[in-house]
Structure formats: C-alpha cells, structure tokens
Amino acid sequence: MSILLPTSTAGSLPKPSWLAEPETIWSAWRLEGEALIEGKQDALRVWLHEQQQAGIDIVSDGEQTRQHFVTTFIEHLDGVDFTQRETVKIRDRYDASVPTVVGAVSRKNPVFVDDAKFLRQNTTQPIKWALPGPMTMVDTLYDAHYKSREQLAWEFAVILNQEARELEAAGVDIIQFDEPSFNVFFDEVNDWGIAALERAVEGLNCETAVHICYGYGIKANTDWKKTLGSEWRQYEEVFPKLQQSSLDIISLECQNSHVPIDLLELIRGKKIMLGAIDVATNTIETPEEVAATLRKALQFVDVDKLYPSTNCGMAPLAREVARGKLNALSAGAEIIRRELKA
Incomplete structure (x- = not known):
C-alpha cells in the first residue's frame, strides 16, 4: 500500500432494515430470489459508499x-446436510444447532466470486474479501463422515484455496481468513491449524490475512472474556508460529481489550491489521482514543506495516454507530499520519 496507515474493517457491517433485521447477527433475509440478489447488491453499494465517505x-x-460468516460459505458445498442438525459447543463457549457433514466435502461452483466481481466493478480502491478459515469451519459443524477435525480441515483448505484463487482472479487485493478458533484450540492450531491455513493460501499472489479476535459483543463472548483475567495472552500461544508462516497480515483485537500490546513483538515483520475500534459497545471512540491505540502499537510494529482496523465485525451495531466508528477510525489514523510527517 502506498498510503501510510491504510484503514480497513475486520468484517461485517450492519445490514439495512430492508435486507435483514437490523442490529442482529445472522438474521434471516427479508427478500427472496432476484429481489434478494438485487437487495444484496444495493446493500453492498450503500456500505461501499459509507466506507468511502468515512x-x-x-x-x-x-x-x-452473507447471512453468516461461516455457514453461508458451507451452504454452497456438497457433503453437508443442513436438514440433519446436531447441537455442538462452538469454540468451547456456547451450544448451537449446526449442519452435519454426511459425505466427502467439495465445491462445485464459486461461492462469492460474482459478489467480489460486483464490488470490484464499483470501486478502484483496494478491496478485501473475507472467507472462513478451515479450523473455524470445522468448529461450526457436526462431522459424521471424516470423524477427524484435522482431516476435515485439510479438505476445507483445498476448497478454500479454489475459492481464493478465483477471488484473486476477480480482482481482490487482500483475502482474509477468519479464524476465531485460533484463540481457543491452541494445541490444534500449532499441530495442524496454521498448516491447513497455509494450504488455503497456496499459490496466491494477492495479500493474505488471518483474522483472530475475541468475537462479537454477544453474551457468550462477553461472559467468556470475564473469565480471562486482567491480561488476555491467548495470542502468545499462536503468534510465534504465525510469525513463521506465509500469511502476509495478522488481524487482531486491541481496542478496549486486555491484550498486552507488547505481544505484537512476537509477530514483528508481519503486517498488522490492528483493531483500534471496539465492536462490543455502542460508544463511538474519539479520534484521539483511536490514535492512542495506534501510538502504543507503533512501539512494536514498523510504521509501514500498521493497518488500522476494527476489532471484529459490526453487524450487531446500529448503522449510525457503525458509521461513527468508521469516521473515528479514519480520523484517528489521520492524527498519527500528521504526527509522523511533523
């Protein structure tokens, strides 16, 4: 990136009320058929404009x-039965009714490529596209076929690589893999999780990112955070191996969290998409609060490798709150840019 401290969002933005119920994650579509396709495109245009305005x-x-950051991708795959559901514990935190893997998983057709092409046609700016990571996909299903989390992850990695290569060909500049599971299953992450993710990015020339956060501001996540103590050191378990990986960008959470900022030293050399906006509160940060988080990070991140971002997605927030937070992120980054030029 030629611009210093390029800003971005980690993931979702609120859906307009005519597309899905607002301030609710994973809410059902309010449109069907051709109207739904058009509605999604209209919503994409709205938020592209909002990002540009900010x-x-x-x-x-x-x-x-997408309705859900993981299952919308899985819905398009063969080998998964959405009518045969089981209750599993997601990321060791909350029970959810999930679809079942009933046979070999495969991808017959591209999932998000047409959507990415539409975004590309509507802007000349760099674009980022998010996909679920292999481990988080495994953790969002009941596996009655492979009966091996690792084997299923490798199968998903191959499928994700197919999708990622086509997204790159469609003009995507950064492909981000969402892996909140990396903050929970440390032994699996280091044994095979990062290796499976590297298989997913194999052969890509665009930039690749992995997003590891503490989740949306839903009760199951906020309750879990209360058990983590005064310092959240989960990143310490996975950063050393990620620092050695082929991933270009590590996306993580810092604003209003208890992550010790010096953990960033463990991934020095990587580009850091730093969460400087808290998505678990309706309080809009001031530009100076954003700038303060970025200043702390610059002690451990080279200035040309710092990408200010949000902690996670903002789907559960009101549109005006999300809009305010985007403005604060941009203004906070500009404060630091001016300081660096002074």
Missing part, C-alpha cells in the same frame, strides 16, 4: 452478501 482506504462488501 475515508476507509481498503474497502469490503461489509459481508452484505
């Missing part, structure tokens, strides 16, 4: 084209 440098679709 001065966001690396834009996305705000996940307007």
Whole structure:
C-alpha cells in the first residue's frame, strides 16, 4: 500500500432494515430470489459508499452478501446436510444447532466470486474479501463422515484455496481468513491449524490475512472474556508460529481489550491489521482514543506495516454507530499520519 496507515474493517457491517433485521447477527433475509440478489447488491453499494465517505482506504462488501460468516460459505458445498442438525459447543463457549457433514466435502461452483466481481466493478480502491478459515469451519459443524477435525480441515483448505484463487482472479487485493478458533484450540492450531491455513493460501499472489479476535459483543463472548483475567495472552500461544508462516497480515483485537500490546513483538515483520475500534459497545471512540491505540502499537510494529482496523465485525451495531466508528477510525489514523510527517 502506498498510503501510510491504510484503514480497513475486520468484517461485517450492519445490514439495512430492508435486507435483514437490523442490529442482529445472522438474521434471516427479508427478500427472496432476484429481489434478494438485487437487495444484496444495493446493500453492498450503500456500505461501499459509507466506507468511502468515512475515508476507509481498503474497502469490503461489509459481508452484505452473507447471512453468516461461516455457514453461508458451507451452504454452497456438497457433503453437508443442513436438514440433519446436531447441537455442538462452538469454540468451547456456547451450544448451537449446526449442519452435519454426511459425505466427502467439495465445491462445485464459486461461492462469492460474482459478489467480489460486483464490488470490484464499483470501486478502484483496494478491496478485501473475507472467507472462513478451515479450523473455524470445522468448529461450526457436526462431522459424521471424516470423524477427524484435522482431516476435515485439510479438505476445507483445498476448497478454500479454489475459492481464493478465483477471488484473486476477480480482482481482490487482500483475502482474509477468519479464524476465531485460533484463540481457543491452541494445541490444534500449532499441530495442524496454521498448516491447513497455509494450504488455503497456496499459490496466491494477492495479500493474505488471518483474522483472530475475541468475537462479537454477544453474551457468550462477553461472559467468556470475564473469565480471562486482567491480561488476555491467548495470542502468545499462536503468534510465534504465525510469525513463521506465509500469511502476509495478522488481524487482531486491541481496542478496549486486555491484550498486552507488547505481544505484537512476537509477530514483528508481519503486517498488522490492528483493531483500534471496539465492536462490543455502542460508544463511538474519539479520534484521539483511536490514535492512542495506534501510538502504543507503533512501539512494536514498523510504521509501514500498521493497518488500522476494527476489532471484529459490526453487524450487531446500529448503522449510525457503525458509521461513527468508521469516521473515528479514519480520523484517528489521520492524527498519527500528521504526527509522523511533523
């Protein structure tokens, strides 16, 4: 990126009320058929405009084209039965009714490529597209076929690589893999999780990112955070191996969290998409609060490798709150840019 401190969002942005119930994650579509396709495109245009108005440098679709950041991708795969559901514990935190892997998983057709092409046609800015990571996909299913988390992850990695190569060909500049599971299953991450993710990015020339956060501001996540003590050191378990990986960008959470900022030293050399906006509160940060978080990070991140971002997605927030937070992110980054030029 030629611009210093390029800003972006980690993931979702609120859906307009005519597309899905607002301020709710994973809410059902309010449209069907051709109207739904058009509605998703209209919502994408709305949030592209909002990002541009706020001065966001690396834009996305705000996940307007997806109902859920994992299962919308899985819905398009063979080998998974959405009518045969089981209750599993997601990321060791909360029970959820999930679809079942009943046979070999495969991808017959591209999933998000047409949506990415539409975004590309509507902007000349760098664009980022998010996909679920292999481990988080495994953790969002009941596996009655492979009966091996690792084997299923490798199968998903191959499928994700197919999708990622086509997204790159469609003009995507950064492909981000969402892996909140990396903050929970440390032994598996180091044994095979990062290796599976590297298989997913194999052969890509665009930039690749992995997003590891503490989740949306839902009760199961906020309750879990209360058990983590005064310092959140989960990143310490996975950063050393990620620092050695082929991933270009590590996306993580810092604003209003208890992550010790010096853990960033463990991934020095990587580009850091730093969460400087808290998505678990309706309080809009001031530009100076954003700038203060970025200043702390610059002690451990080279200035040309710092990408100010949000902690996670903002789907559960009101549109005006998300809009305010985007403006604060942009203004906070501009404060630091001016300081660096002074």
